[in-house]
Amino acid sequence: MPLSSVSPKRLILIVDDDPLLLDFLGEVLSHAGYDVAKAPSAEQALQAIAQREPDLALLDIHMPGMNGLELAKQLHATSSVPFMFLSGRGDADAGKQAASYGAVGFLVKPVDEKQLMPAFAAGLARADEIRQLRRTELNLNAALAAGRETSLAVGLLMCKFQTDRNTAFEVLRDHARSNRRKVNEVADQLLAAEETLNSLHGAFNNRLKK
Numbered sequence: 001m002p003l004s005s006v007s008p009k010r011l012i013l014i015v016d017d018d019p020l021l022l023d024f025l026g027e028v029l030s031h032a033g034y035d036v037a038k039a040p041s042a043e044q045a046l047q048a049i050a051q052r053e054p055d056l057a058l059l060d061i062h063m064p065g066m067n068g069l070e071l072a073k074q075l076h077a078t079s080s081v082p083f084m085f086l087s088g089r090g091d092a093d094a095g096k097q098a099a100s101y102g103a104v105g106f107l108v109k110p111v112d113e114k115q116l117m118p119a120f121a122a123g124l125a126r127a128d129e130i131r132q133l134r135r136t137e138l139n140l141n142a143a144l145a146a147g148r149e150t151s152l153a154v155g156l157l158m159c160k161f162q163t164d165r166n167t168a169f170e171v172l173r174d175h176a177r178s179n180r181r182k183v184n185e186v187a188d189q190l191l192a193a194e195e196t197l198n199s200l201h202g203a204f205n206n207r208l209k210k
Contacts, residue, residue, distance in 0.1 A: 009035040010124060013054035015045040015071065016086065017063045025058070025111065032117055042066035046074070049081060056124050057083040058107070061097070072101045080134065082127030084119070086111075104130070146184035153187035156194055 012034050016022050019040065026036045037054060039045035042063060049057075057075065059068035066074075068085060075081045084105035085097075105123035107116070150172070157168035176186040 009033060010055040011035040011037060011052060012120065013037045013039065013045060013048060013057040013081075015039045015042060015057060015063070015068065016060040017041060018060070021109075021111070025116075028113060028116055029120070032120075034120075042068070042071040045071060049075075049079065053079060053081055055082075056104070056120065056127055057081050058086055058120075059083050061085050061087040069097060069101060072103070076102055080131070082123070082130060084123045146182075146187075149184050149187040149191060153190045156190065 012029055014022055014025050014029075014036065016025070017040050022038050022040060026038050029036045037048045037052070039048050042059075042065060045057070045059075048054075059071055061068040072083055072085070075083060082104045083102075084107060085101075085103050086107045086109065088109045104126040105119055107119055150169075153172060154165060154168045157163065157172060158165060161168070163171075172186060172190075173183055176183045179186070
């Protein structure tokens with residue numbers, strides 16, 4: 001099989017201060033075909049994430065120092081890393097906290113090996129859905145922004161040359177095509193030039209008043 005067609009393994013980061021559980025989870029996930037990174041503290045987890053962002057992070061809620069909830073807050077604010085929570089049985093509020101923090105899954109100690117892989121598969125699938133939604137939102141926002149710039153530029157041309165909207169847009173589009181550029185790029189340049197001219201006009205007026 002050509003090397004270029006081989007997909008990289010999904011990376012899962014496990015964050016837990018229990019070394020035995022850390023090794024157990026790492027071994028199970030490695031045998032299942034995942035790349036695994038292990039961190040015994042939230043601080044070490046952040047260092048690992050800085051080197052390579054995981055596809056999914058499993059965070060123990062109760063850890064000394066920065067706990068899993070605090071780590072989740074930081075991940076949500078500074079990265080796009082999706083996460084699941086790991087908590088002890090009987091923690092009644094843990095599930096509600098997990099949902100409120102945006103977790104894509106929740107595991108309860110002691111971990112049942114039979115439920116482990118389905119839980120990670122479901123968490124990764126949910127994480128992929130969230131990433132796709134974010135990409136779609138970014139693309140939509142970019143398209144809306146480009147549309148606003150083009151609309152403003154067309155309005156500017158209509159005023160400058162006393163023409164109708166269709167003619168203004170066609171001239172703008174043809175100019176972009178002849179220069180092998182996108183319409184919104186030319187529109188943005190046009191708006192920037194107009195802003196510069198307006199500022200210079202103000203400067204000339206101020207000078208003439210002196």
